[in-house]
Amino acid sequence: MSTSACVPSLPDGLTTRPLRLADAPSVTEVIRAEELVDLGAAEMSVEEVREDWCRPSYDLSTSTRAVLDPAAGDRLVAYVDHTGDDVAYAGVHPAYQGRGIGTWLAAWVQQRAREAGATRIGSQVPQGSAADRFMQAQGYRLRWTAWDLELPAGTTMPAAPLAPGHTLRDAEPADHEPAWTLLEDCFLEWAERPRQPFDDFGARIWDREGYAPWQLRLVHDESGALVGATHVHLSGGGGYVAKIGVRRDRRGRGLAAAMLTDAFALARAHGARRCYLSTDSRTGALGLYEHVGMVVSSTWVHRAVDL
The missing domain is CATH 3.40.630.30 (Gcn5-related N-acetyltransferase (GNAT))
Structure with a gap:
């Protein structure tokens, strides 16, 4: 038909x-x-x-x-x-x-x-x-609520050093597949969708127009295992954190706050005049972002209808 x-x-x-x-x-x-x-x-x-x-x-x-x-x-x-x-x-x-x-x-x-x-x-x-x-x-019924959050101009995020033994660096091409695995694992804990194909994932990050290695940052632990990743890019004069994820067994150690501080600092160093991100009610992350000084700039709703 x-x-x-x-x-x-x-x-x-x-x-x-x-x-x-x-x-x-x-x-x-x-x-x-x-x-x-x-x-x-x-x-x-x-x-x-x-x-x-x-x-x-x-x-x-x-x-x-x-x-x-x-x-x-x-x-x-x-x-x-x-x-x-x-x-x-x-x-x-x-x-x-x-x-x-x-x-x-x-x-x-x-x-x-x-x-x-x-x-x-x-x-x-x-x-x-x-x-x-x-x-x-x-x-169309409500499925979840989402928020855009922004770091107000002149706001300094609280100091958030990495946990001892952890390192934070730019991704290299050899890191792309592990970063895809980690971030998809994190997002699929709450997102009701199939795993995004590797090449589709890459189209939104390292194959994105204007991509530079500093936009994909990785955290490794004492053993060298990948435990966190952040994707930030410049858009409309701002630095937008599109993805941030920490491996489940390494949460609660302040890694996410350190990664967010790092991402916004890099964005500002590359010309961003504002720093922002989005989250929704499925993630439970709103409190984390408000705790580091971010404020809600707009509220969104995801509505769906059964077919």
């Missing part, structure tokens, strides 16, 4: 096609326009959009749709992206909201997810936003 067979028609005058890599700036523009309305600031970068699309296992032509307005020179006004498993991203430019485009996007991605074998589909949106209200009205 084709996906289009179960999806209602778009509002009159609009057209659709799969996204192309060249659409990344236009999709970024839609996301940033929504962020301005919902969050008061635009943060998404085109590099973040491209890195998801460039995963080796990902098929942009079958997993996405763009919505275009021919009357505005085929302007891209909305998009939907079944990024994999039970997760989707979608957006409608604020100037085009309220016309039924969101209903079309939701129907399309639900059918696409069914055909891919998913039993539910969901997305993370700013709490109280137009997207949040739409999803609630469509029967």
Whole structure:
């Protein structure tokens, strides 16, 4: 069964096609326009959009749709992206909201997810936003709450030295597979998804546009075993900690605080004007970040619907 067979028609005058890599700036523009309305600031970068699309296992032509307005020179006004498993991203430019485009996007991605074998589909949106209200009205249930946290300007994090016998250094190519294993092990303790393929993981870190070795930092113990890893990168003038993980049996020794302090110090040394990260209610890490001086800058909700 084709996906289009179960999806209602778009509002009159609009057209659709799969996204192309060249659409990344236009999709970024839609996301940033929504962020301005919902969050008061635009943060998404085109590099973040491209890195998801460039995963080796990902098929942009079958997993996405763009919505275009021919009357505005085929302007891209909305998009939907079944990024994999039970997760989707979608957006409608604020100037085009309220016309039924969101209903079309939701129907399309639900059918696409069914055909891919998913039993539910969901997305993370700013709490109280137009997207949040739409999803609630469509029967999407709350799965978890997430937060963006930022280190306020001028704030100095408490000193957090490494535990005795531990070392912290940049990753080398030979470290990539062990880092993938450790971080995926940590995230899969609470994330309900398959293990991310090694090459897809790498597309978001060492194959990411602008990657430098200081962005992936590793902690080893007295025996030389890898026990922690941090991925930080520059985005929109800020330093963003995208991943941080400590092996289960080495937690409670202050390693995470030391790794976070190190990551933000490196980001600032490389020009970051702000330091931030994201976490959610599944991880139990909110208290750790608040303890070192970070404050919540925005609250998000992940909502999903059974298929």
